[in-house]
Amino acid sequence: xxxxKKKKRSAGEIPTASLPDIVFMLLLxxxxxxxxxxxxxxxxxxxxxxxxxxxxxxxxxxxxxxxSGKVAVGSGGDIRIVDVRELKQIxxxxxxxxxxxxxxxxxxxxxxxKVYVDVIDQLKQANARRISIADPES
Numbered sequence: 243x244x245x246x247k248k249k250k251r252s253a254g255e256i257p258t259a260s261l262p263d264i265v266f267m268l269l270l271x272x273x274x275x276x277x278x279x280x281x282x283x284x285x286x287x288x289x290x291x292x293x294x295x296x297x298x299x300x301x302x303x304x305x306x307x308x309x310s311g312k313v314a315v316g317s318g319g320d321i322r323i324v325d326v327r328e329l330k331q332i333x334x335x336x337x338x339x340x341x342x343x344x345x346x347x348x349x350x351x352x353x354x355x356k357v358y359v360d361v362i363d364q365l366k367q368a369n370a371r372r373i374s375i376a377d378p379e380s
Contacts, residue, residue: 301342302374305329307361309352326360333368348376 299317306314306321314321315332324332336343345365349358365373 297344301340302344302346303333303336305345305347305361305365307347307349307353307357309350311354311357313357313361326357326364329361329364330368333365333370337368337370342372343370344372344374345370346374346376349378351378353378 303315303317304321308314311326313324313326313329315324315329316322333343333345347358347361347365362373
């Protein structure tokens with residue numbers, strides 16, 4: 243008579259003795275090779291405090307940013323409320339007429355930083371090289 247005897251196979255085991263070493267090496271590898279992006283900022287060179295130069299009023303365009311984020315642009319008595327995205331085109335037009343134009347940006351002390359940065363970005367995209375940053379009103 244034939245007897246079917248099944249051989250019991252032992253289940254394969256994965257050795258885990260070196261697992262903590264491998265995890266540590268992977269962690270160390272990724273910590274060393276990972277780069278962290280740093281914000282570069284606005285990239286503007288600011289003059290020393292106290293320097294002041296007389297400028298003719300026709301060469302200045304005031305940009306006022308309210309606490310609610312509204313942007314007013316103008317010089318003299320001609321001031322109008324504009325959207326931040328329109329600022330680039332307005333600045334380009336003003337620079338085409340007068341390449342010595344200075345944009346004076348003044349904000350309220352409660353203005354959100356994002357709106358302020360958006361205004362500066364729009365001026366930079368319009369290739370405005372002369373930007374004056376006034377002290378915020380409190």
